[in-house]
Amino acid sequence: MVRSSIVIVFFLVQFSDATKLDDVMKMATTELGITFWNQAELTVIANCCESQFYVTPNNNTAILSAAKNCILKNSGNKAVSALALYSNVNNCLNPETLDSVVSDLIAPVLALADALVRKLKTTLSNCKDTNTQTGAAKQEACIQKTYGVVLTDLTLAYVDGICKKVVNENVEPKEWGCGLKYIPSVLTFSKYECSKIVKN
Numbered sequence: 053m054v055r056s057s058i059v060i061v062f063f064l065v066q067f068s069d070a071t072k073l074d075d076v077m078k079m080a081t082t083e084l085g086i087t088f089w090n091q092a093e094l095t096v097i098a099n100c101c102e103s104q105f106y107v108t109p110n111n112n113t114a115i116l117s118a119a120k121n122c123i124l125k126n127s128g129n130k131a132v133s134a135l136a137l138y139s140n141v142n143n144c145l146n147p148e149t150l151d152s153v154v155s156d157l158i159a160p161v162l163a164l165a166d167a168l169v170r171k172l173k174t175t176l177s178n179c180k181d182t183n184t185q186t187g188a189a190k191q192e193a194c195i196q197k198t199y200g201v202v203l204t205d206l207t208l209a210y211v212d213g214i215c216k217k218v219v220n221e222n223v224e225p226k227e228w229g230c231g232l233k234y235i236p237s238v239l240t241f242s243k244y245e246c247s248k249i250v251k252n
């Protein structure tokens with residue numbers, strides 16, 4: 053009886069974890085308007101990025117570099133178009149690159165998202181301290197907890213607010229021209245008021 057209850061709880065936990073990740077990716081496509089990757093493709097990319105975040109939550113350089121590799125290597129049949137897009141953006145930004153622009157913007161974005169970033173890191177670190185599982189099971193449980201925070205806090209309005217502040221304060225007209233040209237290849241940018249910003 054106890055044993056079968058444990059098995060049932062185990063399956064419920066597995067099930068809720070799986071739907072939480074699915075829910076985040078569904079939110080990314082429906083609410084945030086991501087179009088370049090579908091929900092299943094985003095799940096693969098997210099799974100690839102998780103480990104680096106779990107291991108070095110405070111090293112943005114390591115997380116960004118892992119994320120870039122995950123995006124380029126796990127875009128499935130879109131790998132070629134992801135690379136082409138990356139190269140087109142670099143040509144547009146020249147002599148800057150997408151990497152250099154992203155590393156310039158990461159500090160202001162993180163400053164604006166500070167409360168959420170801290171909540172994510174606290175959630176992860178509390179789970180690392182208290183979760184009694186080990187290895188991959190513990191990592192998975194703790195990552196799923198952080199997906200729960202993403203799911204409730206990351207809304208279109210939230211992303212739009214950060215976008216508007218960063219574009220107004222930290223983005224050069226030439227960079228914004230490239231953004232307006234290529235961001236719509238990745239998401240439905242018209243959903244965001246940010247897309248209406250004019251800079252010259």
Ligand SMILES: *[C@@H]1O[C@H](CO)[C@@H](O)[C@H](O)[C@H]1NC(C)=O
Nearest residue numbers: 108110111112113114115117
């Ligand atoms: C962060 O990660 C980068 C890339 O993996 C590494 O070179 C660097 O030493 C790390 N920084 C810290 C403070 O651990």
